[in-house]
Amino acid sequence: MSGDKVSIEISKDLYEKAKKFIEENGGFKSVEELVEFLLEEAIAAETGEGVAISPEDEEKVKERLRSLGYL
Amino acid sequence: MVSRPHGGRLVLRVLEGRRRERLLSEAREMPSLEVGLERAIDAEDIARGAFSPLEGFMVEDEYLSVLDRMRLPNDLPWTIPVILDASKEELRGVSVGDDLLLKYNGRPLAIVTVEDVYGWDKRVHAEKVFKTRDPGHPGVEATYRRKDLLVGGRLELIDSPPNPLEKYTLWPLETRILFKERGWRRVVAFQTRNVPHLGHEYVQKAALTFTDGLLVQPLSGWKKKGDYRDEVIVEAYKALIEHYYPKNVVVLSVLRMNMFYAGPREAVHHAIVRKNFGATHFIVGRDHAGVGDYYGPYEAWEIFKQFPDLGITPLFVREAFYCRKCGGMVNEKICPHGPEHRVKISGTRIREMLRRGERPPEYMMRPEVAEVVLGHGNPFIE
Ligand SMILES: [Zn+2]
Numbered sequence: 342m343s344g345d346k347v348s349i350e351i352s353k354d355l356y357e358k359a360k361k362f363i364e365e366n367g368g369f370k371s372v373e374e375l376v377e378f379l380l381e382e383a384i385a386a387e388t389g390e391g392v393a394i395s396p397e398d399e400e401k402v403k404e405r406l407r408s409l410g411y412l
Numbered sequence: 413m414v415s416r417p418h419g420g421r422l423v424l425r426v427l428e429g430r431r432r433e434r435l436l437s438e439a440r441e442m443p444s445l446e447v448g449l450e451r452a453i454d455a456e457d458i459a460r461g462a463f464s465p466l467e468g469f470m471v472e473d474e475y476l477s478v479l480d481r482m483r484l485p486n487d488l489p490w491t492i493p494v495i496l497d498a499s500k501e502e503l504r505g506v507s508v509g510d511d512l513l514l515k516y517n518g519r520p521l522a523i524v525t526v527e528d529v530y531g532w533d534k535r536v537h538a539e540k541v542f543k544t545r546d547p548g549h550p551g552v553e554a555t556y557r558r559k560d561l562l563v564g565g566r567l568e569l570i571d572s573p574p575n576p577l578e579k580y581t582l583w584p585l586e587t588r589i590l591f592k593e594r595g596w597r598r599v600v601a602f603q604t605r606n607v608p609h610l611g612h613e614y615v616q617k618a619a620l621t622f623t624d625g626l627l628v629q630p631l632s633g634w635k636k637k638g639d640y641r642d643e644v645i646v647e648a649y650k651a652l653i654e655h656y657y658p659k660n661v662v663v664l665s666v667l668r669m670n671m672f673y674a675g676p677r678e679a680v681h682h683a684i685v686r687k688n689f690g691a692t693h694f695i696v697g698r699d700h701a702g703v704g705d706y707y708g709p710y711e712a713w714e715i716f717k718q719f720p721d722l723g724i725t726p727l728f729v730r731e732a733f734y735c736r737k738c739g740g741m742v743n744e745k746i747c748p749h750g751p752e753h754r755v756k757i758s759g760t761r762i763r764e765m766l767r768r769g770e771r772p773p774e775y776m777m778r779p780e781v782a783e784v785v786l787g788h789g790n791p792f793i794e
Contacts, residue, residue, distance in 0.1 A: 368721035370487075378721060381420070392422045392588060402589050409579055411590055411663065 351376075414591045414599055414690035415724055419465030419488050422584055422688065426459050426569045427523075436570060439520055443506045444513040445498055445563075450670050452516040452573040453633055454494055457669055457685075459522065459569030460583040464688045469496035471528035471564030479540045482677065482718070489684065489719045491677040493541065495532075496524070497559040503529060512563065520570045528564035541674050544706055550636075551672040551703075575668060577632055580646050582665035587627065588690040590663060596624040600727065601691035603629050603682055605671075607640050607648040607766075607785055609777045611757040613656065614732040614741040619695055620661060627691055628653075629667045635793050638763075642666065644784065644791040651780040675699070675707035676715035680722070687724035696726045733757055734775045767792065 359372045369375040394402075406412040417423075427435060447455075457463050465488065470478065473485050475493050482491045496514075506512055506526060514522045538545045538552040547553045575581055582590070591599055600619040604612065620626045628649055632642040640648075646666065653662050669685065672678055678701035683694040700712035708714075713728045730743040737753040747754070755775065762772045771782050785791045 362720075366717070366720040368489075368719060381416075392417065392585065394424075394585065399589060402586050403593070406582075406586060406590055406593075411582070411586075412593055 414588060414596065415687045415692050417461065417464045417584070418684050418687050418723065421465065422461045422588070423458070423464040423467055424461055424585065425467060425567060432570065435523055435568070436520060438511075439513045439523060439570075442511050442513040442523070444515050445502055446515045446518070447496070447521065449516070449573060450634065451496060451514070452521055453668050453670055454496075455514060455522045455567055455569060456572050458494065458567060460585070462584055462667070462669065462685050462688055463494060464584070466490075466494055468524060468527075468566035469562075469564050470494055472530040472562070474564070475530075475532070475562065479537065482680070489680065489722055491684075492672065492674060492681040493537070496563045498561050498563055499559045500561060502559070503561060503563070506563075512565075514567070516573050521573065522567045522569045524563065524565045524567045526563055526565045528562075530562050530564070531560060532562050534558070541672070541677055542706070543675070546706075549673065549703065549706055551674055554672070577642055577646065577666045577668075580664070580666045581668065582663070584688045584690065587663065587665065591625065591690050594625065594660065598623040598693065599625045599627055599691045600693040600695060601627040601629060601686035601689065602695045603631055603667075603686075604645065604649075605631050605635075605639065606759055607645055607762075607777075607791075608652050608781060609757050609759060609762055609772075610734070610741055610775060611732040611759075613652065613778075614743075615695060615729045618729060619693065619727055623693060624661075626657075626662045627686070627689065628662060628664045629686070629689075630664075631669055631671060632666050633668045633670055637793055639793045640763075640785075641788075641791055641793060644788050647788075648781045648784045651784050652778055655780045656778060671701070673701060673703040673706075675702040676711045679712040679726075680715055680719060683716075683722060683724050683726055687722070691724060693725045693727050696728055698731055 356372055359375055363369045363375060403412060458466050458468060470493055475495060477483060477485045478490050478493050484490045508526055510526045512524045512526050513520060514524060534555050535545050538555050542549055542551045544552060547556055600623045602616050616626055630645045649664050653664060679696050686694045696712055699707060699709050716726045730745055732741050732743050734755040734757060735742045735747045735749055735753050737749040738747050757776050762776055765772045766785050
């Protein structure tokens with residue numbers, strides 16, 4: 342979340358809703374933070390991001406899973 | 413796809429190959445600290461990513477932030493302190509910046525790079541984590557027995573502590589790859605320390621109805637007298653899954669993790685850990701991780717309102733019971749009938765029956781499951 346920032350536009354209604362949500366539930370300091378969190382979660386969920394592992398290591402894991410009958 | 417690791421990146425800090433050999437030989441010159449099984453279990457949970465984003469035992473900033481705010485200094489939710497205690501004598505000659513060798517049963521376990529050594533107030537700790545200072549609470553009692561200094565710092569695991577259930581143990585990297593291979597996107601995790609009865613099965617199947625897969629994780633490690641033995645729980649689940657679940661919708665794997673009976677705080681902790689295993693949903697029981705009457709029955713559900721940014725969805729499934737009028741397993745929310753029609757499925761009662769060598773009725777426990785327990789000969793911790 343560091344580095345350059347760009348601006349994006351969202352509807353005022355949604356912005357106000359998000360602001361209210363944060364006020365009521367906490368957890369985020371700003372609407373920006375909430376939006377970044379949700380986008381990161383959504384993108385990561387589709388790409389499986391967050392686990393850095395080489396293809397060889399992945400194969401080793403699969404080997405163990407197969408030997409234990411999980412795969 | 414499954415959940416992103418907590419904090420964004422799965423922690424993997426297990427030494428391998430040349431680097432392991434080199435550090436192991438350097439370790440001979442390092443100051444060392446002998447730890448018990450509980451800290452050895454923490455070290456492995458950290459190194460294998462179950463506690464991502466933690467990379468080691470907490471430094472004071474992290475500890476106080478978690479204690480006071482239930483969040484790490486960077487605001488990420490974290491509710492249970494993960495701390496390494498030691499006495500002044502044990503830390504003689506150890507300074508910040510040193511590498512400290514942790515040993516378990518005299519064997520090298522892990523190397524901690526000491527970043528902080530600090531004191532703690534165990535009574536404040538008890539009050540915040542357990543909401544009581546009463547030493548009658550098992551978590552408080554265990555806290556008071558711990559040593560007076562805390563050592564914080566990142567660690568690397570040299571060897572896992574011996575694990576009798578190794579072949580049933582999967583770590584986050586493994587479950588994540590397994591879920592991916594099976595094509596599961598929504599995965600619900602269920603934690604247990606019991607042999608399954610029909611109430612458990614009902615709750616699991618209710619959650620499985622709208623997810624792709626179920627991760628059943630018996631918690632192994634510290635047990636008290638009268639608990640089912642770990643291997644009995646595993647065998648009982650194998651029987652249940654074989655006879656009553658469709659193929660390839662359940663992953664059964666043991667997690668070795670310490671249990672503190674911290675009620676609501678620990679419920680959130682359990683959810684965070686399951687997020688690291690790739691689960692998108694976590695079943696939170698009534699009085700989850702509670703003990704005695706230290707916590708209100710719904711406190712473990714209420715606390716989740718404070719964590720809209722948790723990144724895993726808690727499922728608050730009501731306790732199941734058998735209703736004669738409905739003719740099946742139901743819960744408060746879906747059965748309108750009075751108590752005269754309802755039969756509570758009590759784990760305590762089932763345990764008593766099994767202890768006497770009796771087979772519980774089939775509306776309480778599957779015969780194949782009861783058979784595992786009755787056929788074991790010595791199913792309970794003595
Ligand atoms: Zn009914």
